[in-house]
Amino acid sequence: xxxxxxxxxxxxxxxxxxxxxxxxxxxxxxxxxxxxxxxxxxxxxxxxxxxxxxxxxxxxxxxxxxxxxxxxxxxxxxxxxxxxxxxxxxxxxxxxxxxxxxxxxxxxxxxxxxxxxxxxxxxxxxxxxxxxxxxxxxxxxxxxxxxxxxxxxxxxxxxxxxxxxxxxxxxxxxxxxxxxxxxxxxxxxxxxxxxxxxxxxxxxxxxxxxxxxxxxxxxxxxxxxxxxxxxxxxxxxxxxxxxxxxxxxxxxxxxxxxxxxxxxxxxxxxxxxxxxxxxxxxxxxxxxxxxxxxxxxxxxxxxxxxxxxxxxxxxxxxxxxx
Numbered sequence: 103x104x105x106x107x108x109x110x111x112x113x114x115x116x117x118x119x120x121x122x123x124x125x126x127x128x129x130x131x132x133x134x135x136x137x138x139x140x141x142x143x144x145x146x147x148x149x150x151x152x153x154x155x156x157x158x159x160x161x162x163x164x165x166x167x168x169x170x171x172x173x174x175x176x177x178x179x180x181x182x183x184x185x186x187x188x189x190x191x192x193x194x195x196x197x198x199x200x201x202x203x204x205x206x207x208x209x210x211x212x213x214x215x216x217x218x219x220x221x222x223x224x225x226x227x228x229x230x231x232x233x234x235x236x237x238x239x240x241x242x243x244x245x246x247x248x249x250x251x252x253x254x255x256x257x258x259x260x261x262x263x264x265x266x267x268x269x270x271x272x273x274x275x276x277x278x279x280x281x282x283x284x285x286x287x288x289x290x291x292x293x294x295x296x297x298x299x300x301x302x303x304x305x306x307x308x309x310x311x312x313x314x315x316x317x318x319x320x321x322x323x324x325x326x327x328x329x330x331x332x333x334x335x336x337x338x339x340x341x342x343x344x345x346x347x348x349x350x351x352x353x354x355x356x357x358x359x360x361x362x363x364x365x366x367x368x369x370x371x372x373x374x375x376x377x378x379x380x381x382x383x384x385x386x387x388x389x390x391x392x393x394x395x396x397x398x399x400x401x402x403x404x405x406x407x408x409x410x411x412x413x414x415x416x417x418x419x420x421x422x423x424x
Contacts, residue, residue, distance in 0.1 A: 141370055141415045144361075146354025147291070148206045151221035153348065154228035154260035158253055160242075161267025162234050163299075170333045170405070171265065171340065177401035178225040178344075189388075189423035191401045194341075194409050197421060199223055201414055202349045202356050202367060223348060228257055241271045244282070251286050251294030259291045261347055263340065266298040268332055276304035281339035283347040293351040297339040301332025309335025311375070311384040311396075311408075319382030324396040327406035334408065342368035342410050356415070370413035371420035379411075379422075388424055398424045 155175055159168065177191035203223055231254055238246055251262035266272055281297035300308035306316035312326040312334050326334035346366035349356040357364030375398055376385025387396040390406060397406035411420040 140418065141356060141358035141365065141367075141413050143202075143206055143209055143356050143415075144354045145209065146350075147352055148203055148355050149259060149261070149291075149293070149348045149351055150203055150207075150223050151259070152224050152226050154226050154257040155263055155344075156228050156254040156256050156260065157230040157263045157265065158250065159230065159232045159234075159265055159267075160238075160250065161236050161240070161270045163232075163265070163267055167299075167330060167333050168230075170328045170330065170337065172227065172230070173402050173405045174337050174340070174407060175225055175227050175263075177399075177405065177407070180402050187400045189399055191399045191407060191409065194399055194412070194423055195223070195225070197412050198345055198348060198367060201412060201416075201421070205415075206355070225344075228260065229254070236267075236270060240269060242266070242273065244273045247272075247282065247296050248284060248286055248294060251296070256286055256290075256292040256294070260293075261344065262286055262292065262294040263344075264294060264296040265336070265340075266296070268299040268301045268303065270298065271303070272296070272298055276300065276307055280308035280335075281343040283343045283351075285352060288352055291351075293347045295340065295343040295347050297336055297343060299332040299336050301330075301335075305331050305335060308339060310373075315382065321382050324384065324387070324408075325394045327390065327393070327395040327397040327408060329393075329395075337407050338410055341407075345410075345412065358413075365413075367412050368410040371411040374411040374420045374422065375408055376422050376424045379420075384408075385422065386424060398422070 174191065178195040180192050199222055238250065247264060251264050254262040256262040275298050283293060283295045286292040286294045305313035309331050311324045312331045313323050314320060328334050345368040349367045353361060357366050358370055359365055373379060374385060376387045379385030387398050389396055395406065397408050399407045399409045401407050409423065411422045414421045
């Protein structure tokens with residue numbers, strides 16, 4: 103069953119387009135503040151321990167663009183180098199364990215008392231494949247995503263990450279979603295995440311705040327930390343969807359609201375990246391003195407990224423790195 107976010111952009115009506123299967127989409131809601139509600143655990147499976155992530159690049163990406171994503175995935179489970187590296191991507195990832203996965207272990211998947219022990223979730227980049235020629239064409243239906251994800255051959259308990267190039271259209275992309283996650287094989291415990299490069303299609307919607315917003319308050323765009331508006335926006339959407347795929351992979355994990363259209367760990371905090379965020383303002387962020395780019399997390403190989411806030415079920419507030 104479809105799982106669409108319920109929030110609506112200020113000054114903009116976004117049409118929903120829900121599809122069958124257990125999926126969640128990252129919708130266009132960067133100008134919306136989260137509504138107070140309770141995000142709870144529904145006693146289902148979450149992804150824990152080593153989580154193999156296999157990537158399929160659909161369409162043409164440059165080596166530099168691929169490196170932005172690959173370095174981000176490596177950064178998720180990278181050991182902190184020093185206090186000077188904080189705030190970090192791995193710190194953001196650790197928050198998912200603290201806020202969600204540890205709670206699932208305490209409860210147990212049957213709804214009773216759990217063991218209280220959980221394996222720390224660790225992302226392992228297990229492989230990458232490319233389909234530069236776009237073998238399924240450059241206009242994809244949502245129903246094609248699970249099959250495309252399967253080509254990445256996700257390992258048991260893993261995630262297939264489907265990334266589409268800037269000239270590839272996906273059903274609902276830019277109109278009602280910026281990303282999506284769903285099931286590849288429930289028996290094997292494999293999920294998929296899809297997100298697209300919005301650089302030429304809708305950067306004001308799916309790469310905000312690195313591009314002038316398409317609707318709402320017209321604040322100046324921020325400089326992208328990796329110098330690529332489309333790819334830096336893609337990182338935000340990948341992070342949001344991976345957070346959902348880990349905490350609610352099969353539709354019965356952590357979510358808020360209607361199961362058919364839930365809010366999850368990151369999608370419950372749309373448009374929030376730093377303290378003091380409000381509609382049209384991403385919040386107080388760090389600024390790279392050399393480039394003027396805005397970010398909130400340090401990553402591997404000197405990378406800097408902007409990552410979404412995570413909803414804290416204990417406080418019903420959005421938790422930010424800065």
